[in-house]
Amino acid sequence: MKYAEADAGAPVITEVVSRVEDRFCTLRWRWPDGVQAVYIHKASAEAPDSHEHPPPGMKLYTREEYKANNGYRDRLDEIGMVAYTIYVRLSENGETLLVRQQDGGNQALVSAGKARIYYAVQHKKGLFSKLKTVQMTITAEVPVPKEVLCYVKKRDAHPSSKEDGARFPFVQDFAPGRNQLPPIEVGKDDFIRIFFTDGPKYGAYYELVPE
The missing domain is CATH 2.60.40 (Immunoglobulin-like)
Structure with a gap:
C-alpha cells in the first residue's frame, strides 16, 4: 500500500460532512464514479504527523457498506479534536494505491468533546x-x-x-x-x-x- 498524488484525472473525495451525536460520529461524502472502496484514517488532531506512509490504523470501507449504513459511523472514544481522512482506493499492477489530496477536501475535523x-x-x-x-x-x-x-x-x-x-x-x-x-x-x-x-x-x- 502506498500513496498516489491526486492529479487532474485522479478520482477524489469531495463534500465531506460530519455529525456527532451521543459520542458517535457519522461521516458522509460524495463518491467518485467507479470507486468501490476507500480507506479511512482517524487520529487526534493534535497528534504529530506519522512518519509512516501510509500511517497505521487504516480502515477499509466499501461503497456497499456506505449504502447499507447511510454513511460511515464511528464511536468516539477519544477526547478533544479528532481528524478523519478518507482516501480513494485504487489498484495498479496488483498494488493498492491511496489517493492523497493536498486540498484537504477528503478530511473532516470533529470535536469529541470533554x-x-x-x-x-x-x-x-x-x-x-x-x-x-x-x-x-x-x-x-x-x-x-x-x-x-x-x-x-x-x-x-x-x-x-x-x-x-x-x-x-x-x-x-x-x-x-x-x-x-x-x-x-x-x-x-x-x-x-x-x-x-x-x-x-x-x-x-x-x-x-x-x-
Whole structure:
C-alpha cells in the first residue's frame, strides 16, 4: 500500500460532512464514479504527523457498506479534536494505491468533546475511633491516566482547591467505567476531595463531576 498524488484525472473525495451525536460520529461524502472502496484514517488532531506512509490504523470501507449504513459511523472514544481522512482506493499492477489530496477536501475535523469523570468520596467514622475510613470512587467515560487527578486532605474542613491541604497522587490509571479505590484511613477530623492536577490543561479534555 502506498500513496498516489491526486492529479487532474485522479478520482477524489469531495463534500465531506460530519455529525456527532451521543459520542458517535457519522461521516458522509460524495463518491467518485467507479470507486468501490476507500480507506479511512482517524487520529487526534493534535497528534504529530506519522512518519509512516501510509500511517497505521487504516480502515477499509466499501461503497456497499456506505449504502447499507447511510454513511460511515464511528464511536468516539477519544477526547478533544479528532481528524478523519478518507482516501480513494485504487489498484495498479496488483498494488493498492491511496489517493492523497493536498486540498484537504477528503478530511473532516470533529470535536469529541470533554469526557466526564464522576467522583465520589465517602467518609465513614467509627463511634469511638480517632480515625475514619475514606472510600473514593472514580467513574470515567474513557481511560484516564493517573497523572490527571490527585486528592487533597485537609483538617476540619473540605479542601477548596488542590493547594488547600496536603496533596497526594494516585498510583494507577483509571479504566473506563467504575473504579472503586482501596479504602484509606485518615484522622477523624480530616476531609478529602479530588481535583485535577492541572486544571487549565486537563479541564480542556475532561469534566470533573461530583456524584
